Amino acid sequence: MVRATGLVKKFGDFIAVDGISFAVQRGETFGMLGPNGAGKTSTLRMMSGLSPVTSGQLEIDGIDATANPRSIRDVIGVVSQHDGLDPDISVRDNLTIYGFYFGLDRKMAARRADEVLGFFDLRSRGGDSVDDLSGGMRRRLTIARAFVSRPRLVVLDEPTTGLDPSSRNRVWEQLAVLKNSGVTIVMSTHYMEEASILCDRLVIMDEGRILGSGTPEELIRERAGADVAQVRPEAGQRDSVHRQLKETDYEVAEIGAIFTVRASNDRRADLTKISGARVSFRPPNLEDVFLSLTGRGLRDE
């Protein structure tokens, strides 16, 4: 469905996307996980035909995206980070007008608007102004809008950033249903939980490059190894605990107020000798994968 080869995006001298290659299969949900500035948005904007490709190849549904940005937009639905909803027209008109842009006649556009409003639990808000919707509803409307044209591919840029946990869960549930209906989804996120719940496959990005790719399970198995120790220093013991940990040959990272410690082999780190801290173990996750690839946390700025 999507094939990128040596894709590059430059803004002046700044290289936002540095020659990445990836392929997305039909019907797959494909994720790009990485911190802000990793090049995710630039990649998605190029895929949406909204940003010219600096160099490299990009093919979407058999169409050369570098030569036919508009033909791309005929077949994909886009959910950008800024909702771009229209406050001057009603919720429902946001959808019908959008359908019209895609070539639906007005009757068909109205029917599709009602269908997606129903699916995204917004039917009762159809006549309201966009400004009266909650953040979660706005996001759902933005996603609904991308589905009005029955796209073959939907591109979502951080679909749940800024939402509270319950709104986020709701968006996830709805995306999961759509995913099962067979549409191809490409999404960016900096929530590892989102990536592991929704994505069949994903790439981990940082500074415009792809550092690793695979299914979430593969990535975790290959890059994160055994359970990860979380070391929580007691009050006033941070420096002492840090010193003790540095004396081991384990990989140590500090995230917030706790240390994450991993052995380089496939065994748990042995921390029985550490004093002044509580030690617990948890299964590894994508955050650990990112950490082992970059030495930084996903949300470090």
Next chain:
Amino acid sequence: MNESLAERRTTGKVDFRMRGVVGVWLRHYTAFKGGWMVEMTGIILEPLFILAAVAFGIGKLVGDVEIRDGGVGYAVFVAPGIVVGNAMWHALFECSWGAYRRLQTNRIYDSILAAPVSMRELALGEITWGATRALMTTAAVLAFATVTGLVESPWAIGILGIGLLTGFMFGGFGLIAAAVAPSTHMLTLVFTMVGTPLFFFSGTFFPISTLPSWVQPIAWALPLTHPVRIARALSTGDLHMGLLWSLLYLIVAALVFYPIATRLLRRRLLV
């Protein structure tokens, strides 16, 4: 997917779809319908206040004004200028202030362009809507001027066309301003530095011949001068071939502003 779209994709002809333009226009029309009561006050009432003040107030104090074939009452002289001047204001406002709001504040352009609408179609949709608003105010104020006896010739019906063309010209100009404006702050300069001087110095309220002789060529170069000149001739029935130059000016300006606006918007948004 709609069949005609798929078809057009394979023919590889010029990539311009009327649907994009109509879609953008339809969006504006839908928004307008939603708040038409408020919008109408701006379209009708404001110019009516000016026109009434001139016709029943100032016009009584000022004598006749000399035009090509003799003198006309001041109110008769001013009415077509106010009609066309308002057409300018409406197109300018819609395509600069309104467009900037859609572009920057609400980021609606981003979503329109994520649909299969090209920048060229989006820009033409914006300008066409600006021209539509210009036409609405032209019709409203012209009707008022007619019933109050400020229109002397049936040719005046042609002012509708001039109002529309004025809308296309200033719609394009407004969109250029919106595309380059770094902030709403700067955008207000369009009104104070462009709109206001044009409204007063384009032969709207007094003949250009009353200006100092060195200023007159400048006044003749101003874009509003030409639609005002044509509208006045249509209103008084004083038609002559020289007006064709003004018509040409109007059409050429509209045709030049539009592609410039498209290009500047592209530079701003498609990065």
